[in-house]
Amino acid sequence: METVLHTDKLTKTFGRLCAVNRLDLEVNRGQVFGMLGPNGSGKTTTLGMLMGVINPTAGNFTWFGKPATHHTRKKIGAVLEHPIFYPYLSGQKNLELNALIKGADPAHIAKVLDLVELRQRKDDKYKTYSLGMKQRLAIASALVGDPVILILDEPTNGLDPMGIAEIREIIKRIAADGKTIILASHLLDEVQKVCTHFAILRKGSLVHTGPVEEVGKGEEVVEVMAYHDDLSHCLHEFRGALSVKSENGKFLVRLREGFHSVDLNKFLFEKGIVATHIVTQKKSLEKQFLEILQEAASHRQPT
Amino acid sequence: MFHLLKIDLKKLTGYRTFWVVCGLYFVTLAFTTASGMEFLKWLAGKGAEFGQDLNINRIPLYHFPDVWQNLVYISGFFKVVLAIMVVISVTNEFTYRTARQNIIDGLSRRQFLFSKILTNGLLSLMSVAMVFFIGLVTGFIYTPEIAVSDIFTDLEFFPAYLLEVFAFLSYALMLGVLVQRSGLTIILLLLSHMIEAIVKVNIPESAGFLKDFFPMQAISNLVALPFARYAFQEIQDFVAISAVVIALGWAFLFNYFSYLKLTRADI
Known part of the structure; x- marks a missing residue:
């Protein structure tokens, strides 16, 4: 080019x-x-x-x-x-x-x-x-x-x-x-x-x-909602989950590398839970930007 | 070259202040230089009140070739009006930051300065043409017996006048480029003569010859005061080569300083 x-x-x-x-x-x-x-x-x-x-x-x-x-x-x-x-x-x-x-x-x-x-x-x-x-x-x-x-x-x-x-x-x-x-x-x-x-x-x-x-490559974050009393617990049981956070009534599940929303959906279905909302979050440039800036700042700190 | 002049004129011709100031300049210049006889009549009237008899017909103010030096000398006082216009034109470029945009758009810094210098040249030439025209008309009206040789005598005052105006406009341009604020620049411009006078007063007698090298003095030296000749005094009725050389040197230096500032600074 x-x-x-x-x-x-x-x-x-x-x-x-x-x-x-x-x-x-x-x-x-x-x-x-x-x-x-x-x-x-x-x-x-x-x-x-x-x-x-x-x-x-x-x-x-x-x-x-x-x-x-x-x-x-x-x-x-x-x-x-x-x-x-x-x-x-x-x-x-x-x-x-x-x-x-x-x-x-x-x-x-x-x-x-x-x-x-x-x-x-x-x-x-x-x-x-x-x-x-x-x-x-x-x-x-x-x-x-x-x-x-x-x-x-x-x-x-x-x-x-x-x-x-x-x-x-x-x-x-x-x-x-x-x-x-x-x-x-x-x-x-x-x-x-x-x-x-x-x-x-x-x-x-x-x-x-x-x-x-x-931007947005790397680990996925999936938003999940479902009518289930103990959804948080179930999600924690999922092998691919790195962490589970609750936000505005949704659960945000960070997935391990190699796992995708499909796997999570399958897992829930096998447990007998039907998700009403399941969305893969696109990692925004904003997040990446802040991460990069933070990283750059922490690199500088020791000097 | 015409391209650069066209660029600067395009900026100015859409600017109302430019028309007003230039209009005032040319109108006052024309009226003042053309109304010398009226002034003499008024002077004679005043003189009569005090019992002084002044025969105005014996003062050949507008006779060829006297008219040339007389008009050129008087016109020299008005150049400050044009200079203020030049200051406004150049400082606007800095306050509106358009100089910066001009360069971003593809003008080189040298071209930017050159476009301003060309406008200065044009304004100087127009002043010369104006004064020459008025001199010609009034000369034909008031000269009792016209001899062609008289008309063509002393025309050297016009190149001198051109240099006088151009050098002063170059000075105004330089001040504008260096100071970049219109108000401050205009004040400095108006005080230039006074500041120079203060410096000159403090020069020791032994170094008195230096006085002719000061910029404002050098510009004034181009055309000497002619009116003393009507009081039977000796006057300098020619353009001194030394004055031309010094004024040319200053005109060059003024523009060169502008060039240095413009090429080295961040705009």
């Missing part, structure tokens, strides 16, 4: 603070790459370095296998932190300016305005836009010039649930076009829903990177 972005020990220090610490990342073409991390973990600083607005302290990076110049940036559509536009210009004029800088065809503007559903308001001044419209215009501006890569930094920050859903739809639509997307976010749910790969940053260091599919 073609490598789009490669960073090699990328480092940025602000005085005594180390914002990004020897970061090695690799993003391949067609991936939707999520950068996860709590606030202040160095996501935006990393993207700032990749986009030429922050000078790295050490290390280097390549786009498309070559050191970056401003010509490379024209092929990348990026919005960092929050939407940035000239408030006194209309949405249309702002996008025309973007197209001028990128050397893009101005005819493309109408298309991206349609994609983010801003055509109606295109001639209004940017400062009159709502936050959701600003975010959508930012995505439109990143799409002007038909970039090969899209970088979005917290694109749903501060939006209401409907706005979040809209932006997510747009991202999925763009990803379906085969564009490479780098998405920085602290919203795990968001990353899990739209990303194919992800990396976790903590205090500027990379603590994990891999495909999203792999």
Whole structure:
């Protein structure tokens, strides 16, 4: 697969603070790459370095296998932190300016305005836009010039649930076009829903990177409900049960490796219990994220 | 090059403040330079009240070739208005963080600065064209006997004026890039002459020649005060090469300092 972005020990220090610490990342073409991390973990600083607005302290990076110049940036559509536009210009004029800088065809503007559903308001001044419209215009501006890569930094920050859903739809639509997307976010749910790969940053260091599919592999947790007075006891008798917990009237059974919900169901049936509810819980990225962060923290403690 | 100029003009032409400030600049510049005779009449009237007789027809304010230096000298006072516009234009880029977005979008830092310098050049050229036009019109109106050779005399004041405006706008651009806050930058810009004067006063007599090397002084030295000639005093009615060299040096340095700051800082 073609490598789009490669960073090699990328480092940025602000005085005594180390914002990004020897970061090695690799993003391949067609991936939707999520950068996860709590606030202040160095996501935006990393993207700032990749986009030429922050000078790295050490290390280097390549786009498309070559050191970056401003010509490379024209092929990348990026919005960092929050939407940035000239408030006194209309949405249309702002996008025309973007197209001028990128050397893009101005005819493309109408298309991206349609994609983010801003055509109606295109001639209004940017400062009159709502936050959701600003975010959508930012995505439109990143799409002007038909970039090969899209970088979005917290694109749903501060939006209401409907706005979040809209932006997510747009991202999925763009990803379906085969564009490479780098998405920085602290919203795990968001990353899990739209990303194919992800990396976790903590205090500027990379603590994990891999495909999203792999999340949820490993031991299974099964939710069980049944009309039985001593369900807990029965469940404990099951050979494959690692532990049994009661939560909101359901029992959560953690299974040993090699055991699945089918085995549990069979076991219950043999005991003469019919489950009214039996569901395999998908391990969420959130859980994995917290686990990884905890692990990283405990590794650090002794030093 | 035109591409970069186009980018910066696109930012400015949609900005109402730009039109208002530039409009005020060109209108006041035009009216002030064109109303010298009215001023002389008013002066004569005041003089008459005190029993002084002033024959305004003996002051060839608008006669070729006097008109060139007279108008260029007066116009020099207005450049501060344009400079404030330049400060607003560049500090806006930092307060709105659009400079950052421009670079993310694919402008190099050098191109960003160059687009601003080009606009400065354009504004300077427009000022020159404006003053030349008013000089030409008023000259034709007030000069009793027009000789072509007189019209073409002393035109060297226009390149000098161009350099004067451009150097000062470069200075404003540099202040904006370094300070990045519009209010503070404008105050610094307005106080520049005064701050420089304070420093110059404290220079010992023996090092007096240094005074011509100070930036504000160097810019003022390009066009000397012409009006003393109407009080039968000797004036400098030419552009001194040394002044041009020093002012050129400053114009280069101002833009170079902006360049250093822009290329090295995190934006």
